[in-house]
């Protein structure tokens with residue numbers, strides 16, 4: 001496609017003089033660019049195609065040199081990026097060092113607030129609007145939130161607070177009737193009801209358009225018509241929930257009609273109260289496959305689809321277990337297909353619960369079920385579980401309820417970047433009393449861990465990464481064993497790890513053998529509480545090196561080292577985990593390299609650690625724990 005307009009737009013001011021026809025042509029160009037790029041790089045497709053006109057209308061109506069847009073989740077910001085000086089770098093979307101798949105202020109002054117997790121935009125926008133008031137600024141702050149994100153409790157906390165009163169504050173509800181899957185819950189049904197008023201604004205716009213051309217009488221007639229219409233509207237339609245919360249409600253408006261959108265935004269600007277503009281869009285608009293299957297095209301991956309993954313294996317195993325145990329229920333927070341629960345939802349619909357984007361609620365809801373004798377299993381991405389920490393501590397663990405967490409996408413996740421990494425859960429979950437954590441690295445281990453978790457006590461966690469198992473993983477499976485020990489002839493170096501990182505280390509013993517160094521491996525499956533048995537194994541080695549795909553502070557590695565120290569072990573302990581920083585987008589391989597957890601870096605780390613030990617030995621004279629105790633030579637003490 002030849003681009004007539006897009007390559008002339010380098011900042012928001014460049015669309016200010018474009019007419020409707022040109023803006024419509026620009027919409028088509030933006031769609032082409034988005035489809036072209038996502039087909040190469042992967043990314044969120046349907047959500048972005050749905051907001052093209054909405055983005056243009058916002059850019060046209062507001063002055064982005066001072067007004068601020070906060071895009072909820074930030075996964076639908078591609079058109080916004082293309083119109084704010086990032087067109088030429090757009091081909092680097094989701095690549096290391098390239099354009100982020102989410103809204104990110106590091107990238108552009110037009111990206112107001114870092115997003116990635118849903119339902120935050122109203123709160124963040126309100127913070128900006130309130131401080132604008134303190135500064136005496138007349139700038140507008142606009143939160144653009146989807147109907148899916150509106151199911152998150154945080155969004156309502158923001159509405160509740162904003163409804164008390166704030167100026168120049170606009171919430172744009174981008175309602176496409178979809179979350180990733182069909183939107184769930186009574187808010188979705190409620191919005192469906194309002195949408196049946198859909199004809200209303202079109203009619204009003206047309207009427208205003210015609211009347212305003214009538215000389216002299218035009219304006220008074222508009223006011224009169226408006227007053228009558230509002231009366232009629234009030235008689236026919238009850239007030240919306242948003243009006244009851246203190247907002248002026250405008251809409252619903254067709255989100256693909258630029259004229260209507262610009263008109264309604266210009267009305268919203270005139271209100272002296274918080275405004276909610278209800279915009280109706282079609283997810284996937286302009287690309288038929290995505291319009292027909294918005295769930296499939298919510299996000300698109302250009303990697304060959306993997307048939308069996310840890311998520312799908314989880315779905316199969318939990319279905320089997322639930323078919324034999326009527327106490328088992330599954331819960332998802334708006335990620336049914338992604339976490340592998342589609343088949344479960346069809347086979348056992350009465351014990352399947354999609355609670356919407358409501359992770360905190362999911363945890364306390366599960367605690368309620370557990371208190372009533374059921375076994376709830378929450379399938380959730382590691383990154384989104386962060387939201388449920390307080391509920392896990394207070395509502396689950398304090399009462400020692402038995403719930404199972406199936407934590408998906410642990411470790412690095414690749415292209416989604418810093419807001420989506422699953423590197424915190426092992427650290428924060430292991431601080432909670434009454435918790436057991438398993439980290440399988442093969443499908444068979446995953447099945448075994450899920451069975452242990454279902455039959456366990458308290459909070460039982462099974463955590464596994466994105467994608468599939470290592471090709472050789474199966475051959476390492478040992479039934480009924482909470483760890484895998486691959487010892488070499490002497491007790492020289494022991495590598496300790498868990499989960500997917502095992503794949504990175506598995507070849508190292510062979511490589512080191514060639515150098516005359518014996519490297520053993522201890523792979524933990526139960527990572528918390530740390531078993532005495534594995535500490536005893538480690539204590540017998542001269543050097544223990546713990547490698548972990550998780551954040552360093554509070555890591556299992558740190559806890560392991562501390563425990564060895566507490567038991568008086570004289571082992572030389574080293575660890576490598578993710579330094580305390582956020583890991584940006586890139587491939588998972590690149591993220592391993594960046595954190596020194598790829599095979600080559602680990603190999604080097606082992607060599608450096610060995611040299612450090614040799615140096616220490618020559619300085620102090622290395623002695624095993626037993627030798628040191630013998631040296632103390634306490635007579636009469638056994």
Ligand SMILES: Cc1ncc(C[n+]2csc(CCOP(=O)(O)OP(=O)(O)O)c2C)c(N)n1
Pocket residue numbers: 047050073075076116117118145146147148149150174176178179180283333334335357359384387
């Ligand atoms: C706290 C949290 N939970 C889950 C997700 C995963 N997620 C990303 S987009 C999305 C659906 C959002 O739906 P909606 O707000 O309606 O936007 P749409 O994609 O339909 O435009 C979900 C569940 C997330 N980003 N944050």
